Amino acid sequence: MSKQATRRVIPIQVERPSTLTEIERAAVLDACARLKELPGALLPVLHAVQEALTFVPKDAVPLIARELNLSIAEVHGVVTFYHYFLQERPGRSLVHVCRAEACQALGSVALEAHVKSSLGIDYHGTTSDGAITLEPVYCLGNCALGPSMMIDQQLHGRVTPERFDALLASRRDRA
Amino acid sequence: MSAAGAVRVFVPRDAAALGMGADQTARAILAEAKHRGIGVELIRNGSRGLLWLEPLVEVDVAGTRMAYGPVNAHDVPGLFDAGFTSGKAHALAHGATEQIPYFKKQERLTFARVGLTDPRSLGDYLAHGGYRGLKAALALEPGDIVAAVTASGLRGRGGAAFPAGIKWKTVLGAPGAPKYVVCNADEGDSGTFSDRMLMEGDPFVLIEGMTIAGLAVGATQGYIYLRWEYPQAKVALQAAIAAARAAEYLGPDVQGSGKAFELEVRMGAGAYICGEETSLLESLEGKRGQVRFKPPLPAVEGLFGKPTVINNVITFASVPVILDRGAEFYQHFGMGRSRGTLPMQLAGNIKHGGLVEVAFGVTLREILYDYGGGSFSGRPIRAVQVGGPLGSYLPESQFDTPLDYEAFAAIKGMLGHGGIVAFDDSVDMAAQARYAMEFCAIESCGKCTPCRIGSTRGVEVIDRLLAGDNAAKQEAVLRDLCETLTYGSLCALGGLTPYPVISALNHFPEDFVKPLRTSSAAG
Numbered sequence: 162m163s164k165q166a167t168r169r170v171i172p173i174q175v176e177r178p179s180t181l182t183e184i185e186r187a188a189v190l191d192a193c194a195r196l197k198e199l200p201g202a203l204l205p206v207l208h209a210v211q212e213a214l215t216f217v218p219k220d221a222v223p224l225i226a227r228e229l230n231l232s233i234a235e236v237h238g239v240v241t242f243y244h245y246f247l248q249e250r251p252g253r254s255l256v257h258v259c260r261a262e263a264c265q266a267l268g269s270v271a272l273e274a275h276v277k278s279s280l281g282i283d284y285h286g287t288t289s290d291g292a293i294t295l296e297p298v299y300c301l302g303n304c305a306l307g308p309s310m311m312i313d314q315q316l317h318g319r320v321t322p323e324r325f326d327a328l329l330a331s332r333r334d335r336a
Numbered sequence: 337m338s339a340a341g342a343v344r345v346f347v348p349r350d351a352a353a354l355g356m357g358a359d360q361t362a363r364a365i366l367a368e369a370k371h372r373g374i375g376v377e378l379i380r381n382g383s384r385g386l387l388w389l390e391p392l393v394e395v396d397v398a399g400t401r402m403a404y405g406p407v408n409a410h411d412v413p414g415l416f417d418a419g420f421t422s423g424k425a426h427a428l429a430h431g432a433t434e435q436i437p438y439f440k441k442q443e444r445l446t447f448a449r450v451g452l453t454d455p456r457s458l459g460d461y462l463a464h465g466g467y468r469g470l471k472a473a474l475a476l477e478p479g480d481i482v483a484a485v486t487a488s489g490l491r492g493r494g495g496a497a498f499p500a501g502i503k504w505k506t507v508l509g510a511p512g513a514p515k516y517v518v519c520n521a522d523e524g525d526s527g528t529f530s531d532r533m534l535m536e537g538d539p540f541v542l543i544e545g546m547t548i549a550g551l552a553v554g555a556t557q558g559y560i561y562l563r564w565e566y567p568q569a570k571v572a573l574q575a576a577i578a579a580a581r582a583a584e585y586l587g588p589d590v591q592g593s594g595k596a597f598e599l600e601v602r603m604g605a606g607a608y609i610c611g612e613e614t615s616l617l618e619s620l621e622g623k624r625g626q627v628r629f630k631p632p633l634p635a636v637e638g639l640f641g642k643p644t645v646i647n648n649v650i651t652f653a654s655v656p657v658i659l660d661r662g663a664e665f666y667q668h669f670g671m672g673r674s675r676g677t678l679p680m681q682l683a684g685n686i687k688h689g690g691l692v693e694v695a696f697g698v699t700l701r702e703i704l705y706d707y708g709g710g711s712f713s714g715r716p717i718r719a720v721q722v723g724g725p726l727g728s729y730l731p732e733s734q735f736d737t738p739l740d741y742e743a744f745a746a747i748k749g750m751l752g753h754g755g756i757v758a759f760d761d762s763v764d765m766a767a768q769a770r771y772a773m774e775f776c777a778i779e780s781c782g783k784c785t786p787c788r789i790g791s792t793r794g795v796e797v798i799d800r801l802l803a804g805d806n807a808a809k810q811e812a813v814l815r816d817l818c819e820t821l822t823y824g825s826l827c828a829l830g831g832l833t834p835y836p837v838i839s840a841l842n843h844f845p846e847d848f849v850k851p852l853r854t855s856s857a858a859g
Contacts (some may be wrong), residue, residue, distance in 0.1 A: 190561060199438065200621075200640060201602075201620050201621040201623075201640075202622055203622030203623070204603065204604075204605060204619065204620075204622055205602065207605070208564075208603055208605070235623075238624050239623060239624055242607065242624040242781075243604075243605030243606055243607050243624060243625070244605070244606035244607060245564050245604075245605035245606035246605055246606075249578040255814065257505075257565075261353065261526030261725065262526040262527060262684065262721055262725060262757050262768070262771070262776075263526045263527045263683040263684040263755075263757045264526075264536060264682035265768070265771070266685040266757055266758060266759045266760075266763065267339070267684065267685055267712065270767075273704075277400035297821035298565060298606070299524065299526070299606075299608055299725075299775065299778075299779070300523075300524055300525065300527075300528075300565065301351075301565050302351065302352075302523060302528070302529040302531075302532040302566060303351065303352050303355050303529065304526060304527045304528065304529055304681065304683030304684065304689070304755070304757065305387040305388065305682060305683045305686070305689025305690055306352055306356060306387055306388075306390070306689065307679070307683075307684070308432075311565070314567050315354075316351050316352075316354060317353075317355050317403045318352060318356050319356065331740070336852075
């Protein structure tokens with residue numbers, strides 16, 4: 162027993178210095194502590210991290226792996242598999258434009274073009290003022306009232322280019 | 337809230353209604369009522385499914401629900417002026433909700449309560465026939481519950497249409513403990529929203545159906561795997577689960593039966609493939625949503641390697657009525673081997689979009705024109721995609737096909753989850769075919785080569801075909817590639833992506849003749 166206690170553990174891979182802020186680190190540890198006992202805890206943990214920090218920082222991955230007793234590769238693999246998890250900090254507002262067929266039938270292709278050109282960004286991009294991040298989404302379940310988009314978890318139906326401009330203006334005013 | 341003499345006003349909290357401003361409408365009604373000194377009891381119901389009328393405001397007039405819609409916040413003072421609180425006429429009035437032909441002609445079994453009741457109220461659920469199915473199930477042996485579901489002819493409503501009773505029987509007979517009940521609420525197909533409407537409008541019926549499934553197969557833990565795109569459904573489900581737990585409809589001793597059943601909502605993270613059942617199970621286990629090889633079937637080795645019932649929201653939600661009113665009652669609806677009702681979702685370029693629950697056997701044309709009223713744009717409907725992004729594009733000549741699993745299979749189509757997306761004559765079918773391949777490439781889990789690589793090659797071949805680069809040869813390559821996807825893919829994503837592609841090519845070849853129309857080639 163005493164031999165065990167004095168044994169030094171030499172990590173196979175030296176932990177890289179983390180760029181997480183104290184607040185970020187605390188949020189990640191808190192999510193892990195609250196949820197790690199759940200069966201299949203990784204997705205709930207990632208959701209909790211993203212809810213707290215608006216994204217899953219790259220340096221959160223080794224920390225989550227350590228807390229959940231998974232390999233870094235496993236956690237990285239999961240974070241990158243799911244479109245919803247963002248690895249970069251998004252803008253203050255997150256705009257999800259529906260690209261799916263039912264919205265296409267009501268002119269979403271033209272709406273997409275308007276959104277991209279008026280924001281001056283493509284999908285997965287963030288406006289230079291840090292206000293808006295644009296993401297595609299494949300169906301919001303509002304297919305009878307398209308074109309649809311979600312702005313910060315709020316659904317909007319029958320969105321025309323003009324209506325988008327108005328919605329955006331009200332967001333920017335609030336920011 | 338329910339002050340004596342207060343007028344009962346219903347404003348849906350359904351996401352589609354919220355997307356059209358239902359919250360603003362509700363606030364305006366409360367403010368206007370206060371201003372005028374009229375007592376109003378505001379109830380946030382689910383949607384009646386007449387989505388083109390959202391926000392659809394209803395007023396209870398002597399027990400009859402009178403409909404007004406679409407009601408925007410700025411319409412509210414005018415409605416009060418007209419006396420809508422006593423059901424008076426107004427330009428937005430549609431008479432009694434249940435007499436509106438779109439609603440009246442439907443056969444609502446699964447959606448019986450959606451839009452009618454307050455989805456947060458267990459009392460309301462019980463007052464409208466809720467938990468009678470569970471009561472019946474608690475008096476039965478597990479094998480008899482399974483037999484009732486089998487006899488009803490209920491087939492999986494997620495898309496694959498596998499007989500639910502057979503699946504449950506396999507789980508019941510499978511050795512291993514614990515067993516699980518998993519609800520697939522990852523409703524990713526474009527054109528579908530019945531799961532969402534049900535979870536937001538009547539979450540208790542899903543909980544009841546899953547509890548019955550738990551009793552039937554001996555499972556004590558259930559999971560609802562819900563897509564992140566449905567935040568309102570999450571709130572509704574969690575509230576209903578808490579209410580059911582408080583009243584011991586969930587927990588260690590369900591209604592004093594000595595049997596336990598617990599339920600948890602788990603959120604997906606934006607992966608279409610997680611609607612495929614084995615990917616969903618991987619995702620629930622905290623992994624990448626990659627498809628598993630079958631066998632073993634999830635019924636034998638499912639979640640965490642244990643026997644698992646996995647069904648769609650509508651499948652579970654159809655179970656309580658079967659147990660309550662009997663397998664024969666349910667079986668009586670439908671045609672051929674498609675028994676019961678299917679909640680169809682009318683979407684895309686359609687005038688009267690919404691939810692239409694009818695018995696199998698109604699034709700596509702009836703749905704599109706009698707219910708849908710033709711296109712939203714007023715132009716002719718040129719193509720219809722049934723069954724989500726993996727469903728075939730059907731031309732007008734196939735609109736007389738009855739909505740029946742086998743009839744659709746016979747025209748190389750599929751009914752899937754019951755989504756119907758209409759397109760008018762401005763649609764470019766070559767662009768739609770290209771999108772189908774692009775979507776497959778974006779959403780492929782990457783496990784099998786035909787889907788992972790074939791979808792990207794598919795986009796490239798279609799681009800070359802549209803550029804007129806040796807078109808005959810490109811078409812031959814595209815058809816060959818589609819055959820590889822069909823027969824070589826591990827699951828339905830790769831296996832069915834050729835459906836929209838080949839149907840577009842076969843039924844609308846004129847759209848593939850370029851370079852006269854080049855708009856879509858660049859995507």
